[in-house]
Amino acid sequence: MTATPAARLRRRPPAEPVPSRTGGSRLPSAPRERRPLLAAQAGPGGGQEEPGDGARGAEGAGRAGAADPRARGLLPPLVLGLEDCPGEQAQKVMTWDYTCAGHLGVAGSAGSGRSTLLRGIAAEVARTTSPEEVHVYGIDAGTGALLPCTRLPHVGAVVTRDQPERLRRLLDLLGREVTRRQQLLALDGLASVAEQRLAAGPQERLPYLLLLIDRWDSYVASFESVDGGALVERVELLLREGGAVGLHVVMAGDQTVCRGRMGMMLEDRLALRLPAAENYDMVGMRPRDVPVSMPSGRAFRAGARPREVQVGLLDASPAGTAQVAAVHALARQAGRQWSQVPRSRCPRHVDELPVAISLTQALALGPPPGRGSFCLAVGGDDLGLLPLRMEEVGNGVLVTGPRRSGRSTALYVGALTALDAGAQVVAVAPGRSPLRCLQGRPGVLGVLGEDAVAADLLGLIRHAPSEVLLVVDDFEFLGPDHKLAPVLEKHLKTCRDAPGGVLVSCGVDEIQGLYRGLVGQVRKNRTGLLLAPRSADDGSYLSARLPRSVGAPVPMGRGILVTAHR
Template sequence: LPTPRRPWLPELRETYNTASIRWRKDDSRLLLGIRDDPANQRQPAVFYEPDREGNLAVYGTGGAGKSAALRQVAVAASLAAAETPVHVYGLDFGSAGLRMLEALPTVGSIITGDDEERIARLMRELVATIEERAERYAAARASSITEYRELTGHASEPRIIVLVDGIGAFRDAYEHSTVSPWFTMFTQIAGDGRGVGVHVVVTGDRYNSVPTSLGSSIQKRLVMRLAVEDEYLNLGVPRDVLDQTSPPGRAILGDDEMQFAVLGGEANITTQAREIERLGTFLRDRGVVPAPPIRHLGDQIALADLPPVVSARQRDGSSVDLAPVGISDRTLSPFGIRTTGTLLLAGTPGSGRTTAMHTLARAVRRQRPGRVRVLVAMRPVPQLTAETWSTTAYGVDAAAELCRALLDDVRSGAADERGLALFVHSAAEFAMTAAENDLVALVKEAAGRGHFVVGESESSTWNQAYQVAQPFKAGRVGLLLAPGDSDGDGLLGTGLGRISRADFPPGRGFYIRQGVAEKIQVALPTAGDEG
């Protein structure tokens, strides 16, 4: 006799292969796994619908499968990317469980929790994207990215999904920091992103790992095995569905159980990584456009790799030529400065002041090769190589004599033909010397007539050299390397907020002009940087 059919479905399997589950691959319905529906004797697929549900949180203790759940979201989004483009980014505050996702072209970057620079860059880019999209979507009268694509025909507009493995650790590291507003920005992204196709998927190990400010923006919650029974009640799910024997990836959806799928159908991490690599190769062969990565601001930038001149548009619509001296932290593109007036160069010992002065002089030469470049210093400086300068003066007497001669040229207009760029090394050392009055007179006259004057000194010495410092401070233009919290206010009347010195390798600092500060990495003078 044939075996009689069981009147009930078998229990959920411990693993399901993502590739074996049939679903319409669309970024508006991302496959999560299989749900057990005993009331209706069904085991249907479970989906995350970002347009409707917004953001997703997965709760579970260590080993419950939270990282694998995030990987499944990324895999499902990637499988849909051939039809509906998706960009995925990850913040990994766990045990590097998201790193393997970087093999997918749809994944721009997986950023570790201690990489504040790239976390900050991602947060700023997402906020800017949401603001820019909000205007476009409102103009198109679209309430979701799916509607926007349909109404405008812009099918290439990518949905953006941000994965956070360990939201509690993210919160602990950045929520209460006076230096870093990144968790606050993340909460803003979660609240404002759904209508413009930007969504967050987070994991937490307990109910209160997600603060109220963020929890109000999370519409869908899945609960895996938890360490404490009371946590199930806190999360509003039955506490008798899962126990310590529940397999990784098992979760509670409503009152039912579900099992997250994994690519390859095996819990083994090595197998999953191999299958994700294969999927990445397949997607690239299909022509899926890679998501842009979140880049680092390097600390070894050659001046020769920058253009000799960049143009900037002014408020009146005209353009002005600038001399590139480094890379902007905000745009990661060449950063140029005006080479007129004064520039106060300050920093702590070891911050790279002398190298920065050398770079500034080389940048002036690249911008205007014929410009006269003058170095005034108390003594020869080995790093400031002789071929950089048209003229040098070392010591008080030589400095005073040269300053008087240059002052005559500036006043007579003789210096105008080629232009003058004056560099004063360790400027504070000239205070209370026989050269002070001549130097200050030259600085004021040259800057006032549109020449370029750079004064360099250690941050703590500027306030001890009132006369020498006065024209540089009055200009309110400067480059502060590895500044202290009060250096911006004290030297150039521009607050910089709380600053972490660990974020400032040699050559990194703020360029300040008329109250606006921009973080930059100063380039290194190298052979072949003549232009």
């Protein structure tokens, strides 16, 4: 399948050398016209090929009858712009081979082209590879310049700095994937993903992972004091452990991005326009060798000898709106080209939780709960229903939170999804509750109030006690001494390893006093829904360790689902 590239990098025609402080020559700073950097012909997988650019894919395709390197798991490097070669009196294509290079650091001041370079990398990935070959994720701690990239099928998620909960999920996802790949490579006796892709079949090859971070300095300022700097340390762990398993990081920020422990792990570096000439020591330049002025996109790349480069644009117009439009055009093209790629082979999402969602919308997300399952909420990296099976969680689930946090609504949703899955339900609602609306529905054996006695409940569940789901709202109004309490506790034990069980809610302020009885027994299962947690200490009610930063105001219905096996 071929495609015409929609995103084009441009280069300038030859011009008179511009003298620098050292008397050498460098890329012209005032071009008279622009023309396409790459040839218009698309290579395998939609990528453009330029003879002599040093790419393995272009080198193999240039020989008649040669096998396609992509068939062996090799991928072409990414074109970033132009590179000045004074010794050869030429300008060459500047590339970054993420398949064998280390992490890339990009330092520059505001407006120097940092975000443009990151967008260009995401666009080049979409232009030269398929979504099952490279998965891209982004952390945007700046002004949202990476958000347009979310439309590319290769991009799983772009998380901003005002989404700490989503950021944790993204880092969890990448951390688990790094661990999984380390174990997989160790079992196969392989040292890197490059070796694995050469040895494995097309459907078994691991994709490369790219993590783009914009405004690293702002990221550190925002999260270095949150949870003891855990979110900063987890990025450092990805830098240290990710290279061998195919995870490469492109980190952009100010002059501090290449300093300290983080900077030591950035093997490849680009220095765009910086505030002082002394800052260019990160790429091995002396202050007297730095030009007096540098246009946007002009940089020096670290190496045996620093090389002057020019970052390419996606459109002839440098305006931000034109660059974003080019990304959107490429996204539409890539979406059509790779529409047949299975969803399981595409990047995993880290979807944002909705502020509010109706039951109809929640059920439409799927997956539908199977027999013996029910759902309390939607969530997960790929937003959808979160099913629970009583047989797997110990036949008791607790829903807790402060007043007006959505406890009764969660129970109502749990009861409806259990009924849809074929369960039999008995509701206990001592006060005003949406559970009373279940009366008369198919599968509902009865709805009891505060004045019910043990015989009433026993009469409803006598035919198949281990198959019935008891849904109890506001248990703090009943208490452990209520006439129904012994029957509820006995039902919890009767349903062990059976589809039935007890789904109970209790106020978070009253739960401490209910150390015995039904709530005390259900808490031992360490499974439940914590709605609107006010501090990390609320996790102790389900023996869960929550981040210390938990406690900020959240929308009604927002919570944390805790399970013992997750």
